[in-house]
């Protein structure tokens with residue numbers, strides 16, 4: 568049987584943090600395959616630019632300026648999506664901030680509030696209001712996708728708060744999957760590893776090389792590699808996949824690296840892409 572993404576055509580989905588990075592890649596992949604996409608982010612200029620480009624390429628998309636650390640704005644975002652397209656089938660909670668590099672005691676209480684407001688409370692609000700709207704839409708292919716992190720699977724040194732938020736997202740994803748498994752909404756988490764986007768800021772080449780070296784695959788990920796998974800999870804090919812926490816990380820979270828010597832390195836010559 569030949570695989571097809573036809574089942575996503577006409578589905579209406581919100582993608583948060585869609586003005587750049589992984590969220591932008593997901594929004595573009597959804598729209599390119601016939602979904603109606605509501606892009607949310609704080610940057611009006613950048614968000615309108617991405618939505619405009621999608622429309623110029625024949626896709627169906629609108630941008631709604633939203634601060635996802637404010638539950639009232641997320642509620643309004645879901646209402647706007649339903650008002651615009653008449654229904655809602657899916658919601659991708661992708662907006663998130665990183666915060667890192669310090670031992671736990673050096674974080675300030677204000678930083679705790681700030682990161683939990685977006686990475687945790689914002690995800691809860693998105694799931695809550697979207698689930699209600701998906702039910703009201705009588706969707707036959709409803710889905711919630713949360714973009715967590717490898718830090719939601721393996722705690723990261725110097726990242727106590729970020730790790731805590733992402734473990735929370737993974738827990739909320741799995742619990743909600745139980746809530747909705749019998750009622751037609753799938754709930755899954757995508758866990759990116761080191762992915763080439765601005766969450767790392769303008770870091771030197773040497774640091775990028777260090778991330779690549781730390782990853783068993785020997786390279787950083789591309790945002791599209793998360794987007795393809797999101798598209799599959801949004802499709803009806805994935806209706807039996809729910810409560811899954813799926814790394815897109817070149818085996819970063821699979822275990823610890825160790826010294827390995829291949830007795831016959833000629834075996835992989837010409838096959839390894841990294």
Ligand SMILES: NC(=O)c1ccc[n+]([C@@H]2O[C@H](COP(=O)([O-])OP(=O)(O)OC[C@H]3O[C@@H](n4cnc5c(N)ncnc54)[C@H](O)[C@@H]3O)[C@@H](O)[C@H]2O)c1
Pocket residue numbers: 583584585586587588589590607608609610633634635636661662663664665685714715716717718758759760761762763764765766767
């Ligand atoms: N890039 C990585 O290596 C990596 C690794 C693991 C997890 N992640 C996760 O992937 C998700 C996307 O991050 P990214 O890597 O694309 O980063 P990014 O910084 O490029 O994009 C983040 C997006 O979220 C938006 N955003 C930030 N704060 C917001 C707010 N308060 N309200 C609304 N939108 C807001 C930004 O405008 C942007 O569109 C995040 O949840 C992040 O934790 C990224």
